[in-house]
Amino acid sequence: MAKRTIKSIGLVVKRNQPEALAIAQKLAQHIRSKRIVALAEPEIAARIEAVAVSREELAERADFVVVLGGDGTLLGVARLTAARATPILGVNLGGLGFLTQVAVEEAQQAIDRVLKGDYEVDHRITLEVIVQRATNDLRRMDRFIAVNDVALNRGPLGRMLELEVRANDQPFCTYRADGLIISTPTGSTAYALSAGGPIVFPTLGVVVLAPICPHTLSNRPIVLPDSTELEVRVNVSDHDATLTVDGQESSMVGAEDLIRIKRGAHGVSLVRSEHGYFEVWRNKLRWG
Structure with missing residues (x-):
């Protein structure tokens, strides 16, 4: 990759982890x-x-970000930096992490590679999520960016949801299920995997729809092109659903609220590990 001028590096550290x-401390000294x-x-x-800044300011100022923590820590940073295409290096501290792929002992060397321009970046798609409230008041629209997934789950009463989905303005499917996950390829090894979804090569341009405990056995996970624009409505009127983005942001969704989901305008730039995807999958999933 062409050398990028780097004047500042952001260090995002998982809290309460000595x-x-x-x-x-060691990486800051090296930097x-x-x-x-x-x-x-x-x-x-x-x-x-280091220079003290808020996480939002760090995302604005840093030319390169190093995340020390798990995938959850990286996801929060990735949503903030996506618009600037800031390269992110995820350092794994021993968890399962599919996004934090660089081992601790490789971190300093990986930073040096980035400073020399000797690295590759994976461009991961995001999802733009707009919740348009039933009042049709444009001021009541909630917007989110998802790196992993958008999940609709049944509310506090625990009743089955009925979710009407349209794809590219055409009727697609009515799910009767505990919920529905709309996932990027990056998120295919996260929540969607637990719902029986496929593992998708991370740089493919697709989205995965994975129902959670569907009432109808023919409602299987499906893979669609990432050019597909989805609309989802909760049809049951006597209870709400919970919309969750990357497992970190949430909003209550009621009957007739309209959820629009499409590929985000900006992707996430992850510094590629020297270990290939197949090696990562093999090791993380213990395939032998």
């Missing part, structure tokens, strides 16, 4: 030795001698 903090500014959130910055 190991992550110790690694961040400073390269005459590059290290940025971190205030509670971390004071302990690793």
Whole structure:
């Protein structure tokens, strides 16, 4: 990849994890030795001698971001940096993580590769989610960006949902199920996998629809082109559903609220591990 001018590196550290903090201290020292500014959130910055900024400001200022934590930590950062196409390097601290693929002992070397321009980036699609409320008041529209998935789950009463789905303005399917997951290829190894969805090669341009415990056995997971624009309505009027984005943001959805889902305008740029996808899958999923 062409060398990118890097003047500042953001370090995002999983909170309440001493190991992550110790690694961040070493990486911050290494970054400073390269005459590059290290940025971190205030509670971390004071302990690793970095410049203190909010996470939002870090996403705006950093030319490159290193995440020390799990996939959840990386997802939160990825949604903030997508519009700027900031390269993100995920360092795995020992969890299952499919996004944080670089081992701790490889982190410093990986940073040096990025500084030299000797690296490749995976461009992962996102989903843009718009919830248009039944009042039709445009001021009551909620917007989200999903890197992994959008999930609709049954509400507090635990009753089955009836979800009417249209694809490219055509009737597609009415799901009677505990819920529905709309996933990117990146999210195919997350919640959708637990619902019986397929594992999808991360850079393919597709979306996965995976029903959760469907009432009808023919309602199987399906893969659609990422050019497909989806509309989802909750048909049952006496209880709400919960819409969750990447397992981190949520909103209640009622009858006749309209959920629009399409490919996001901006993708996420992940620094590619030196280990190939097949090796990662084989190791993470213990395929032998």
